[in-house]
Amino acid sequence: MKPFDYIRAETPADAMRADARIIAGGTNLLDLMKLQVETPSTLVDVTRLGMTEIERAENSTRIGALVTNSDLAADPTIRQRYPMLSRALLAGASGQLRNKATTGGNLLQRTRCPYFTDISQPCNKREPGSGCRAQGGYTRLHAILGASEHCIATHPSDMAVAMRALDARVEIESNDGATRILTFDEFYNLPGDTPEKETNLAPGELIVAVHLPDPPAGRQTYRKVRDRSSYAFALVSMAAAVAVEQGRIASAAMAFGGVAHRPWRSPDAEAALVGREPSAELFDEAADILLADARGQGGNDFKIPLTRRVVKAVLTELTGA
Amino acid sequence: MKTTLTVNGETHELDIDPRVTLLDALRHHLNLTGSKKGCDHGQCGACTVLVNGRRINSCLALAVMHDTDEITTVEGIGTPENLSPLQSAFVRHDGYQCGYCTPGQIVSARGMLSEFRQGWPSHVSDSLTEAPDFTDAEIRERMSGNLCRCSAYPGIVRAIRDAAPEETDGKEAAE
């Protein structure tokens, strides 16, 4: 690890400094600092700032940025009202890691692309302009949707996929006293030609909370497909909520992990389901729309048919079709 | 940097570089070598310790961030003369071969049992709202953060199942 100065934030203002890197659970940042993928010169520890409450408000639930992944998964409100979120968290990492991992840190964890984490390789995300060795290389973990010629990395989080399906928003504070609340599509970027700019968080800004609107109608689930049945990142995952009324789909929300640079959603695929009777043909039609622009890199070609099968399995489970 | 660590009930004043992980502080500064370094990247669980009653990977923690926290290592769970129920069950059921992963397995199992008693669900629980059953599938899933290169898993699961009713330190993980 490169040497760094350590500051313990006593107030949120202490944490909002453009010249320091925030550390929360440390389970991603320290891992990457040991590999010298991350080399901050100053760390500001936010773990004594509170922000550990899960508050129920009028039409939403507010999750403090330092709520641990374990506490969030075990919270009675989340288990009852947002089961897909509990399920997504419980499908991620291990008991030990979830006890340390925080809500804010989980959102900002970096890709598991092996070329990003190997500093002897070029990587546009780590070193803009150096190239992308993943393309033409080992691509089992990589994106099939929304990738660019500069970067084909995926976002590794399970939690963020469920939050995306739930239309969550990220509450951010900065040192000028301003608060911004961003949707996930505003918060996360696609790689384009600036894959190093993963989010719209500016230096010195602090994530203080995530807001969940009231849960969507119908049944919810989270399905994760991986190389081992536990303790492995998603190859493909899907968070979904579907309501069926009088034999027809009344509403559908679907978000996907393991397939893109950010949790992926296809409003057109969702719209195609609404008002229709659930059936295998209809689910195929939704998968066609979702995957219309999907492109494999060789090693991840399997994700295209796998995503289709996950869509069909999850929609069958939720609609009973 | 001055840091106070309370380990197995004893308070230690350290002056350490902020880069020192909690694992290295325990092993290299306090000579508590029970906690093991397997991967140093949060992947194997050999370094598992309890912080304020909760299990974490001490290799992905900075010691300075745990100033004043209460840490329990395998040395604090029992001694060769006075094994805890989990420790003697690991011996009885052959819950190891080389033994390298064992301290992490035992500390992790202690933390896991406390999580279970609080009704936390797991990935394999059928219901998120009803108390889970203590099945082997639950033990395996909840212990998946502890790898055993010798693959002593059947004995590990038996040992945890056997010791579960007795293994508690009387305090549950902090709410």
Ligand SMILES: Cc1cc2nc3c(=O)[nH]c(=O)nc-3n(C[C@H](O)[C@H](O)[C@H](O)COP(=O)(O)OP(=O)(O)OC[C@H]3O[C@@H](n4cnc5c(N)ncnc54)[C@H](O)[C@@H]3O)c2cc1C
């Ligand atoms: C072996 C292993 C397996 C894993 N498996 C999975 C898995 O299957 N699924 C999954 O989803 N995840 C998995 N993870 C990743 C884990 O979920 C993340 O490491 C964790 O969620 C990160 O949270 P943290 O609090 O530790 O973040 P940190 O490491 O503290 O921080 C991560 C980033 O977030 C920034 N940050 C943190 N908090 C804030 C804030 N409040 N405001 C602004 N910036 C902030 C930091 O500056 C840093 O850039 C795994 C990790 C490991 C090591």
Ligand code: FES
């Ligand atoms: S040494 Fe900490 S998890 Fe492997």
Ligand code: FES
């Ligand atoms: S007993 Fe050898 S690694 Fe588990």
